[in-house]
Amino acid sequence: MEEGLLDEMRKRMEEEIKKLDENLFEEGGDWEKKNRLQVYQGLYKSFFSEFSGLTEQIKLHHHLHPHIRFYMREVRTVIYSQFLESYKSVTMEAMATAFGVTVDFIDLELSRLIAAGKLHCKIDKVAGVLETNRPDAKNALYQATIKQGDFLLDRIQNLSRVIDL
Template sequence: MSKNVVRGSEILEILHGLPLIKEYLFSLYECRYADFFRCLATIEQNLLIQDRYLAPHATYYVREMRIIAYNQLLQSYSSLTIKGMAQSFGCSENFLDKELSRFIASGRLNCKIDKVRGIIETTRPDSKNFLYQEVIKKGDLLLNRVQKLSRVINI
């Protein structure tokens, strides 16, 4: 991101005329997550929802950008407190807990929430285990297709 976007001469030239977008980009790059969330909310309200072509996709875009920001912070730590993360993002602990729970359940974030201790623990996905699961899943799909094909051929 640094080479192509943040330091790209064409991008920097355009950003002079778009201060909100510039703040949005650099707040994510410089890990100023509270500023990033504020800019994201402003962009959603003033740009995305106002545009008739982008409006249907505004919720999706905002959700994906929040996931990127959460992942960026979580990759830096093995564990951190919910309170500290909520302060970093400038939101309430309750909102953060609900949102992270949703993203963890859908498999978008690799972490666990320990509500008793108030800690978010990052779980690094094991690449060999992931590859094994992927091979099993694809093998099962292939086997099902071959069985369907054999039934069609026998009829």
């Protein structure tokens, strides 16, 4: 019963996306829906060019202008994480090409986001590769167990030193 319902919902979503695709790209349409669809389809380069136009409009608004950098960074973070979700590793050249920016820009942008803990990947600058490391519950439990084990070993060593005195 549930599988049939999920299958029906998936089919409906695909039909709706197809309708949106036809209507929005042929007739222009709503900017927000159009760009969400571009991101959904993996058209990151066209999204970024359209996104820069939106940011120019936001800069003119006196209430939103102070928050433009935060908004841009958060949107780019979501887009980068969506792109990286599909790969175990990807070259920085391929990512820069997909987004229509330079490798240096991608390197700088991703290094800031990784340092802030917003993206879960590592940059191999020598090979020019991004390696994703997806955090999951099992991995987090493993890391916590290792940390607690190290703490316990340190305590036991300290106690054995006290007893030996």
